[in-house]
Amino acid sequence: MKKVLAALKTLDDGHSGYQKNCKAAGIKPVIHPFWEKLKGTNIFESITSDILHQLYQGVIKHVVNWIKSIFGASEIDARCRRLPPNHNLHHFSKGITSLSRITGQEHSDICRILLGLIIGMKLPGNHSPVRLLRVVCSILDFLYLAQLPTHTTETLGHLKTALGRFHENKSIFIDLGVRTNFNLPKLHSLQHYVSCIELFGTTDNYNTENTERWHIDFAKDAYHATNHKDEYTQMTLWLQRKEKVLLHQVHINHQLNTPLTMASTAATTLQKNPTPSSSPSAPGAEQNNNIRIAKTPSANAPFNELVSDYGAVDFQQALTVFIAAYNEPSLNRQQLQNATYRVFLPFQKVSVFHKVKIWNDDPLDHVDGKKALDVIHSCPARTTKKGAKKGTKLPARFDTALINTDVIPGSGVTG
8 A cells, every 4th residue: 555655646757657656556547546645544455355246256257167168068068967956956957158147146056066067077188187176176165265154263264275275276277278377356356355354354244245136126126016117216115115014014023022133024025935934824723834835736646656656655555544543543553454444545646746845944054043945856757748848858856855753852864
């Protein structure tokens, strides 16, 4: 900062000398900028780190493009299609090389599979893939460490180590002919993350990802609610009414002794889908608000299809046992077996649901008590009958789920 201020004071030395001094100090030859006489101010510290635009839409975007250039679009896309469906992973059925106008969320989804895409792939020119794996792993480590909600001296040390490992191995891109230099401003910005976190706290305090998302709620949704004529007045009125509904909801919850914070209810009021805890339950009926299934079944399957398509071999027998036990819960095992012969099923089809959504406690969030969404699929192979993909054969998907029945205390596999 002192070097910059010294260069700004050389304006009286002439135009050419002033330009030369400013260039040496690394600034544009601006005459008397507004911050020149602001004592105790370092204007360069006003530019904080930004996960969304500097990492996801910056360095990560470059790294993905470099990897595409190394291995080719066809191989990268083929590996994307071969990845099996997994929890919290977006399946890019058409690959990632044909994507245009990639959003920050899409780059986040790509980061989750990026390392898996390149593991085991041979580099051109018989180069060792070790440095490439290290450089990708280190930039992903830096990305996720920079987003920690709490930092210590130890985590900041890991952040420095990850960045150092990236710079140690980035020359692999030059050796492969992908880059000639790394003079990228967004790559340079990574060295300021540690000092920025030490000065201003964790990056979630100044990351623009949340405000970008709020732009949808407070601007785009508000605009779509208008007739697109004199929209500013209508948008303001729409937001004002939303805020009144929000405040009324806070008042009601306070009267019910279940107060909600303004931050948590703002998203709830404006989002289209209700949260798991907000859905009403039938009077006198027990309902698990953490479980959701569709209102209408996905199919009505005969018993023989349950065996052939779904693999539910003993479903009919298990259903009769359940009915007998429900009607006479005091029966022992032998009596229950005899009672099943008296159960008559007046139907040959049952409703089948191909998907169930479950909200579990997020193991990574011990403060706000947020819920993590799990989806369990049980869907046989089928052929689409509607839309642009009509006639496409879709493979079967049956997920494995561990159900805690509270028979044994504890949680996870132990429970």
